[in-house]
Amino acid sequence: MLEVKDLFARYGRVEILHGISFSVQQGELVALVGANGAGKTTALKAISGLLTQKKGEIRFQGKDIGRMSPDRIVSLGLIQVPERRRLFTGMSVLENLELGAITPRARKRKTQNLEFVFGLFPQLKERLRQAAGTLSGGEQQMLAIGRALMGCPVLLILDEPSTGLSPLLTKTVFDVIRTLKEQGSTVLLVEQNVQHALDMATRGYVLENGNVVMEGAGRDLLADEHLKQAYLGM
Ligand SMILES: Nc1ncnc2c1ncn2[C@@H]1O[C@H](COP(=O)(O)OP(=O)(O)OP(=O)(O)O)[C@@H](O)[C@H]1O
Ligand SMILES: [Mg+2]
Known part of the structure; x- marks a missing residue:
């Protein structure tokens, strides 16, 4: 449904994304996780057309949306809950x-x-x-x-829905996302809450300093030693 290939993005002279690739298939819940400043929101801005200093390929349901305006992209059903x-x-x-x-x-x-x-x-x-x-x-x-x-939404994109919420409310919000997934919605979830996000994701991508450094099934990523040390304090 969403196919991002070799995406570079910059603010002025500063390159933030150095050629990242990821995809979301129909019915999947895909998590894009990473620390503060990794480039997660920048990736979403590039997809939604808000950021124009970019190169690479962004396809949504087969259509090249890389040069489309934000409102055209929204009208295709790519809808974002901003940070x-x-x-x-x-x-x-x-x-x-x-x-x-x-x-x-x-x-x-x-x-x-x-x-x-x-x-x-x-x-x-x-x-x-x-x-x-x-x-x-x-x-x-x-x-x-x-x-x-x-x-x-054809694809619902959530940028850090748990930020600033108590553990209890975080759980409520994640329960809703899980319900949406079970009802067949397609979701791209951006989170710093690596544990929660990968636990329920079909697949996940780990973004570090503007590069995708790991990808795989959510549960497999959670079992990875590097990920455990870097993100889960284990
Ligand atoms: N408008 C901007 N102009 C210049 N630099 C920016 C701008 N917006 C973000 N950046 C920089 O780009 C980098 C990536 O920021 P981004 O917001 O994509 O990170 P993030 O992964 O979403 O982080 P967080 O989890 O804190 O939301 C950061 O170093 C940030 O300072
Ligand atoms: Mg962000």
């Missing part, structure tokens, strides 16, 4: 969700998608009129994921 959520904090929960239904295809399915989101996150249904900025951190993350789901 730190970026909600419209002064608007209500319901308004934020409705704003997620951006494409004509998503607008047609708005009522069904709202029901689907409330099924996943009953908490949100009880707070429809509350301003998004007054939600707890965990609720805001749920709303951010809900808003992305309102856009009928």
